[in-house]
Amino acid sequence: LYHCALHTLSLAVLVAGNVHPECDFVTELKKKEAECLEAPQERGNATAPGCKRTWDKLLCWPEADAGEILALPCPNILFHFMKEPAGMIKRNCTKKGWSDPFPPYHVACPVEDEIPLEEQSYFSTIKIIYTVGYSVSVTSLIIAVTVLIAFRRLRCPRNYIHVQLFFTFILKAIAIFIKDAVLFQKEGIDHCSFSTTECKISVVFCHYFMMTNFMWLLVEALYLNCLLLSSLSHGRRYFWWLVLCGWGFPTLFTLIWILTKFYFEDTACWDINQGSPYWWLIKGPIIISVGVNFVLFVNIIRILLKKLDPRQINFNNSSQYRRLSRSTLLLIPLFGTHYIVFNFLPEYTSLGVRLYLELCIGSFQGFIVAVLYCFLNQEVQTEIGRRWHGKRYGLVPVWRRTRWTVPSSSGVKMTTSVC
Incomplete structure (x- = not known):
């Protein structure tokens, strides 16, 4: 999904020369990643089962207890590229850590992967x-x-x-x-x-x-x-x-x-x-x-x-x-x-x-x-x-x-x- 969003911007970049809209996209993601990882962990070094805050390249998932299911909306930065209304992405916190997102990002947040x-x-x-x-x-x-x-x-x-x-x-x-x-x-x-x-x-x-x-x-x-x-x-x-x-x-x-x-x-x-x-x-x-x-x-x-x-x-x-x-x-x-x-x-x-x-x-x-x-x-x-x-x-x-x-x-x- 990340690469599809970049692809929609690449041709405009080649024409504009010194304008890099895809770099704004990457910069915004890096900024959100830094904010996510730099925030203090509420759970500290506790040994209780649960999931720590994590960044999955698009969303920041907060700490959660084992067995808890979190639902987050599609990232705002993808709204410009989405061809359908935004959905919700869910992840389950298990004893082994976070489960894979469901539904997958490309289903919940479909973006245009081809330039018309x-x-x-x-x-x-x-x-x-x-x-x-x-x-x-x-x-x-x-x-x-x-x-x-x-x-x-x-x-x-x-x-x-x-x-x-x-x-x-x-x-x-x-x-x-x-x-x-x-x-x-x-x-x-x-x-x-x-x-x-x-x-x-x-x-x-x-x-x-x-x-x-x-x-x-x-x-x-x-x-x-x-x-x-x-x-x-x-x-x-x-x-x-x-x-x-x-x-x-x-x-x-x-x-x-x-x-x-x-x-x-x-x-x-x-x-x-x-x-x-x-x-x-x-x-x-x-x-x-x-x-x-x-x-x-x-x-x-x-x-x-x-x-x-x-x-x-x-x-x-x-x-x-x-x-x-x-x-x-x-x-x-x-x-x-x-x-x-x-x-x-x-x-x-x-x-x-x-x-x-x-x-x-x-x-x-x-x-x-x-x-x-x-x-x-x-x-x-x-x-x-x-x-x-x-x-x-x-x-x-x-x-x-x-x-x-x-x-x-x-x-x-x-x-x-x-x-």
């Missing part, structure tokens, strides 16, 4: 989607980085920040692939006790690049706000401070987290964080960065509204709605504002919904960012066009300084920088 085909297909599809999503994102981001670095006229603080953000998406995807390969290299592996230096390193890098990705999303938002609220020279002055924050804060919090895990919670592969206070060293900065990003996002929408021609502001006009909506949708993937929804989803929201939102949508975010902020960037298109026509006709393009705007598909042009 529809559920297997769903999880397999999710895994394929997020694998394709990260692969597409990495490919598009590598191309985007190459373009922004190759063209000299595109080398400016704004694009340098884009490149750093692209790198964090690339490194995060690679770290996730490596972690999955290390932690799930064998199907029969015990994820709850598996502990090697390699798996711990893979988890550390996964958390680190996850945090740097969120931090650079925040840097993008801060830099754009600086450009909108001050002059270009002031924006360049902030550049190196933003770079320091983008890499420095994640490094600091990750190092502190490593030390606390090593000295106070060196269990498994450091990937079981349920109930761990040290997990807030990783989760806390991410939640704060997402919250600040949301505030900056609202502020930029406010600036967009102000930049629209006041004489034309009429919210009954559908075109005005379209212009604002397009600008908003362009800013959401860059600033990671949709993660606000993820952070406030209830902890016990359907596993399928959480997997779809966090894995499928999140895996394609790098691709969306590369398209919106490189491939649809007017500067990039202009430079590629000039280089292409120059080589095609053997002409030396006439270079001129151009000012960058939010991609034209947004409908709202905002001059923010000159490269």
Whole structure:
């Protein structure tokens, strides 16, 4: 019965990567076992016939006198897996000790021992989607980085920040692939006790690049706000401070987290964080960065509204709605504002919904960012066009300084920088 309950969780674990619901199951059982065995024996060293308190891997049977029959309900932890109403398990205390449970656990507490085909297909599809999503994102981001670095006229603080953000998406995807390969290299592996230096390193890098990705999303938002609220020279002055924050804060919090895990919670592969206070060293900065990003996002929408021609502001006009909506949708993937929804989803929201939102949508975010902020960037298109026509006709393009705007598909042009 114990192994059947674990089996129902295993496929979801393979998809979720760093989520181990079956480890919560094992941890809860170990906690109940410790409570059972550590409780003082009421009978002490008495020689009178009877049965001592015992743990049978699922239930704690208290002390009983010979001839006494005890009945206990099915363990609460199995209710999630049971396909029928819970029954009662009985054991008889004999002079020789406890009898076998009757009826057996698998009869009194029947659980689903097979994952439905529809559920297997769903999880397999999710895994394929997020694998394709990260692969597409990495490919598009590598191309985007190459373009922004190759063209000299595109080398400016704004694009340098884009490149750093692209790198964090690339490194995060690679770290996730490596972690999955290390932690799930064998199907029969015990994820709850598996502990090697390699798996711990893979988890550390996964958390680190996850945090740097969120931090650079925040840097993008801060830099754009600086450009909108001050002059270009002031924006360049902030550049190196933003770079320091983008890499420095994640490094600091990750190092502190490593030390606390090593000295106070060196269990498994450091990937079981349920109930761990040290997990807030990783989760806390991410939640704060997402919250600040949301505030900056609202502020930029406010600036967009102000930049629209006041004489034309009429919210009954559908075109005005379209212009604002397009600008908003362009800013959401860059600033990671949709993660606000993820952070406030209830902890016990359907596993399928959480997997779809966090894995499928999140895996394609790098691709969306590369398209919106490189491939649809007017500067990039202009430079590629000039280089292409120059080589095609053997002409030396006439270079001129151009000012960058939010991609034209947004409908709202905002001059923010000159490269």
